[in-house]
Amino acid sequence: MSAAADDSILSAGRVAPWLEQMVAALRGEGETDVPCGECVACCSSRQFVHVEPDEHAALAHIPEEVRFPAPGLPAGHVVLGYDDRGRCPMLGERGCTIYAHRPRACRVYDCRMFLATGVEPDRDQPAIVRQVRRWRFEPETADDTAVLVALRSVAAVLDDPACYPGDRLPSRASQRAAIAVGLHEIGRGGVPATPAAVRVELTRRSS
Ligand code: SF4
Incomplete structure (x- = not known):
């Protein structure tokens, strides 16, 4: 992986189309299309990759010895761990060795x-911190500006435990960012998002 030392600027495209694709991916209606180049930051950052029981193609390509039962989830849900360098066991020297069959979590x-x-x-x-610093969205249209305002309005309240059923704050930043994406509509319309509005929507979606 050479991009870890590369701090050059990368175009992230326009934010409004990006959001549309990301929301669809989180709903299970597609996958993200990230111009990763040689970057494997997310595959080498001490992440547990959740694989669900219906992911037959991924499971068929992941050796049993690198799968572990997913804590707190029913039998059949597994996670991939990482080695002492934080690397996914399916990551080879030239990238993901099961790319065509990678788990859903990696696709979104x-x-x-x-x-x-x-x-x-x-x-x-x-490595993810460094990669994120390289991205720049392309010049904004009015729609892009509205999208950014909405996303950041929701994200700004997500450190408040009152957002979450049971007051359980998600432990990982990636979880909070994904929640902001999924609930961005709450921040639309010029009214700042509130913890109460986020909690109502998260409760509705989990019921
Ligand atoms: S399965 Fe492949 S894409 Fe997913 S984290 Fe591992 S190496 Fe990366």
């Missing part, structure tokens, strides 16, 4: 969500 991960939402990546993932 897009580190541009940190740039879009303003959520800071976790400090224990310096």
Whole structure:
């Protein structure tokens, strides 16, 4: 992986079309299309990759010895761990060795969500921090500006436990960024998002 040392600027495209694609991916209606180049930051940042029981193609390509039962989830849900360098066991010297069959979690991960939402990546993932600093969205249209305002309005309240059913704050920054993407409509219309509005929507979606 050579991009870890590369601090050159990368175009992240326009934010409004990006959001449309990201929301669809999070709904299971597609996948993200990230111009990663040689970057493997997300594959080498001490992340547990969740694989669901219906992901037959991924499971068929992941050796049993690198799968572990997913904590707190029913039998059949597994996670991939990481080695002492933080690397996914399926990551080879030239990238993902099962790319065509990679898990759903990998297909919807897009580190541009940190740039879009303003959520800071976790400090224990310096390669992702570095990569996020390289992205720049292209010049904004009025629609793009509205999207950024909405995303950042929701993200700004997500450190408040009152947003979450049971007051359980998600431990990872990527979870909060994904929530901001999923709930961006709450921040639309010029009215700042509130923890109460976020909680109502998260409760509705989990019921
Ligand atoms: S399965 Fe492939 S894409 Fe997913 S984290 Fe591992 S190496 Fe990266």
